[in-house]
Amino acid sequence: MDLSAVPILDQHCHALLRDGAVSGAAAYASFFTESGDATMHARHVPESVFYRWAVRELGALLECGPTTEAVLAARGRVSAEALARRLLGEANIGALLVDHGYLTDETWTPAELAARVPCRVWPILRLETLAQTLIVRHETFDAAVDAYSAVVERARADGFVALKSIIAYRTGLAVASASRADAAAAFGPVKERARRDGRVRLADKPLTDYLLLRALEIAERQGMPVQIHTGFGDADLDLREANPLHLRPLLESGRYARVPFVLLHASYPYVRELSYLAAMYRNVYADVGLAIPHVAAEIPAVLRQLLGLAPASKVMYSSDASQIPELYWLAARWARRGLGAMLDELVALGALGGDEALAMAGRVLGVNAAEIYGLPWP
Ligand SMILES: [Zn+2]
Numbered sequence: 001m002d003l004s005a006v007p008i009l010d011q012h013c014h015a016l017l018r019d020g021a022v023s024g025a026a027a028y029a030s031f032f033t034e035s036g037d038a039t040m041h042a043r044h045v046p047e048s049v050f051y052r053w054a055v056r057e058l059g060a061l062l063e064c065g066p067t068t069e070a071v072l073a074a075r076g077r078v079s080a081e082a083l084a085r086r087l088l089g090e091a092n093i094g095a096l097l098v099d100h101g102y103l104t105d106e107t108w109t110p111a112e113l114a115a116r117v118p119c120r121v122w123p124i125l126r127l128e129t130l131a132q133t134l135i136v137r138h139e140t141f142d143a144a145v146d147a148y149s150a151v152v153e154r155a156r157a158d159g160f161v162a163l164k165s166i167i168a169y170r171t172g173l174a175v176a177s178a179s180r181a182d183a184a185a186a187f188g189p190v191k192e193r194a195r196r197d198g199r200v201r202l203a204d205k206p207l208t209d210y211l212l213l214r215a216l217e218i219a220e221r222q223g224m225p226v227q228i229h230t231g232f233g234d235a236d237l238d239l240r241e242a243n244p245l246h247l248r249p250l251l252e253s254g255r256y257a258r259v260p261f262v263l264l265h266a267s268y269p270y271v272r273e274l275s276y277l278a279a280m281y282r283n284v285y286a287d288v289g290l291a292i293p294h295v296a297a298e299i300p301a302v303l304r305q306l307l308g309l310a311p312a313s314k315v316m317y318s319s320d321a322s323q324i325p326e327l328y329w330l331a332a333r334w335a336r337r338g339l340g341a342m343l344d345e346l347v348a349l350g351a352l353g354g355d356e357a358l359a360m361a362g363r364v365l366g367v368n369a370a371e372i373y374g375l376p377w378p
Contacts, residue, residue, distance in 0.1 A: 001340040001343055001344050001347075001354075001357060001358070001361070002340065003336035003337075003339060003340045003361050003365070004092060004336060005092070006336070006358075006361055006362055006365050006366070007092050007093070007094040007365070007378045008092060008093045008094060008317060008335075008336075008365050008366055009094055009097075009317070009365070009366035009369045009370055009377060010095070010096045010119075010289075010317065010318050010319050010321070010328065010331075010332070011097045011262070011287065011289075011316050011317065011318045011369040011373070012099065012164075012264055012287060012289045012318035012319075013096055013097070013098055013099070013289070013318060013319050013320060013321045013322065013328065014098060014100070014103070014107070014320070014321065014322030015098055015100050015102075015103070015107030015108050015109070015110070015113055015322065015323075016080070016084050016107055016108055016113060016117075016322075016323060016324070016325060017106055017107055017323045017324065018080065018106060018107060018112075019080060019106075020079075020080025020083060020084070020324060020325075021076070021080075022072060022075070022076075022324070024072075025046070025068045025069070025072070026038065026041045026042040027041070028071075029042070029045040029046055029051060030045070031323060031324050031326070031327065032045055032048070032050055032051045032054060032294075033045045033048070033294075034232060034233060034234055034235070034290075034294070035235060036234065036235045037235075046068065048296075049296045049297045050293065050294055050295075050296040053296055053297075054293070054326065054330055055067065055068055057330065057333065058071045058075075058326060058330075059071055061087075061090070061329075062075065075326075081116050083325050084116060084117050084325040085117055085118060087325040087326060087328060087329040088117045088118060088325060088329070089117075089118045090329060091328060091329045091332035091333065092332070093119050093328060093332055094119060094120065094366065094377070094378050095119055095120040095121070095375065095377070096117075096119050096122075096328075097121075097122050097123075097161060097369075098110045098113065098121055098122070098123055098124060099124040099126050099227075100123060100124075100126075101125075101128075101129035101130075101164070102126075102322060103323065104129075110122070110123040122159070122160075122373070122375065123159060123160050123161070124160060124161065124163070124164045124227065125151075125152070125162070125163050125164065126164045126165075126166065127152070127166075127211065127212065127215050128165065128166050128167065128170060128202055128211075130151055130152075131144075131202055131211050132194075132200050132201065132202050134147045134151075135187075135190060135194050135200055135202065136194045136198065136199060136200060139191075141183070141187040141191075142184075144187070145183075145211070145214065148211060148214070149214055149218065152214070152215045152218045153218055156222055156224060161225070161373045161374075161375065162224065162225040162226065162227050162262070162373060163215055163219055163224060163225070163227070164226070164227040164228075164229075165212055165215070165226065165227070165229065166229045167208050167209075167212050167229075168228070168229045168230060168233070168241060168242040169233065169234070169236060169237050169242075170201075170202060170203040171203060171204070171208045171209065171241075172238065172241030172242070172246065173228070173230065173241060173243065173246035174241065174249075175209050175213065175246075175247070175249075175250055176205075176209050176249075177209070177213065178205070178206040178207070178209040178210040178213070179210075182210070183206050183207050183210035183211070185206070186204045186205070186206040186207040187207060189204070190202060216255075216256050216259060217255075219259045220255065220256050220257075220258050220259050223258045223259070223260075224259065225259070225260040225261075225262055225372055226260070226261055227262045227264055227287070228247070228261060228262070228264060229264050229265065230242055230243075230244040230247075230263045230265060230267040230270070230274065231244070231264075231265040231266060231268040231269065231270055231271075231290075231291070232265060232268050232290070233265065233290070242267075243270050243273060244267045244270055244273055244274050244277055245270070245273050245277070247277070251277070251281050251283075256283075257283060258283070259283060260283050260285060260372050261281075261283055261284050261285065262285045262287050262316065262372070263277065263278075263284060263286060264287045264289055264290070264318070264320065265287065265288075265289055265290040265291055265320060266286065266289075266290075266291035266292075266302050266306065267286075268290070268291040268294075268295065271291070271302055271305045272305050272308075272309070274286045274306065274310075275305055275306045275307075275309040275310045276309060278306070278309075278310035278314040278315070279310045279311065279314070284314070285314050285315070285316055285368070285372065286310055286314055286315045287316050287317075287318050288302065288303065288306065288315070288316070288317055288318065289317075289318030289319050289320035289321075289331070292319065292331050292334060292338070293319065293321075293330045293331040293335075296334065299334050299335070300338040300342045302338075303315075303338050303339055303364075304342050307360075307364075312368075313363060313368055315363075315364050315368070316364060316368045317335050317364055317365045317366070319335075335365070336361075336365070339361050339364060339365070340361070343357040343358075343360060343361060344357075
């Protein structure tokens with residue numbers, strides 16, 4: 001099944017570097033791993049299937065040899081803008097939902113990105129980054145929380161199509177109901193650090209939980225989708241705390257029944273746990289980004305596990321790509337190929353008709369996201 005004509009709505013990604021120049025092989029390899037370890041970048045990442053496969057595919061696209069040196073030379077001959085336009089165009093990506101809260105200063109803003117690539121771009125509001133900025137700016141807990149609530153209230157009017165939380169990274173997914181008094185007590189030491197350093201990394205549980213629940217109350221009133229990081233990620237993540245099953249009390253509370261929860265990254269390696277949640281709760285959706293492209297050889301298996309239990313109306317494509325356009329292109333390419341291979345098996349088995357399989361692919365690659373975020377599509 002060739003899905004290259006099915007347009008993609010990449011429902012969770014980040015922004016591209018303004019200056020796309022890459023300084024060498026190890027720096028290039030660093031884009032193909034979540035590890036921050038320099039020895040991993042120099043010695044081991046180039047031995048991964050993900051990296052090898054990526055370089056072979058890029059070598060073919062850029063009409064150079066399948067080596068890092070050849071790919072770096074070929075990409076160095078064009079501007080960051082031209083490379084982005086070509087790769088995102090080739091990938092037939094119709095729209096990007098962009099979380100600009102990562103590497104904010106080094107990357108194009110959503111508006112700058114929209115002016116450079118052949119895709120529509122809508123922004124996503126990252127909650128913890130917002131809270132950090134406001135804690136630096138405001139003296140008291142009340143002032144910081146009021147400012148935070150005001151921005152979240154206005155998010156939809158300001159053009160954001162979803163909220164996004166990285167609480168898994170900070171204090172884990174076992175979000176507990178925190179009282180205003182507990183949160184206010186936690187604010188003091190956080191504000192101290194903010195005063196001292198001029199910035200702050202928020203990882204204080206009563207405060208992170210309180211702020212997320214505040215945002216969820218607002219999202220509930222507005223029916224605003226909320227993306228939540230689950231599963232693997234950067235080195236500062238305790239993977240045990242990122243198991244999506246920790247979200248059960250929050251889902252069971254019934255207080256956020258109107259919030260579409262989009263659980264990111266296939267919750268990898270908790271893929272079947274995610275599939276179960278998406279199959280059980282009407283407002284839980286499973287995303288595949290980061291797992292696609294990182295797990296490369298395992299992409300059909302991940303899709304098979306998600307669609308094994310969760311309905312196709314609950315599974316959505318994204319790349320979680322950032323910084324270099326190669327990642328958006330590879331993720332789109334491998335998602336279509338993996339999905340096509342998996343659906344071909346189901347058609348051969350007699351489980352689906354060809355038209356049903358194609359409609360399912362369309363749902364996963366864009367239609368579901370368009371419905372959930374209320375976006376025009378295609
Ligand atoms: Zn992300």
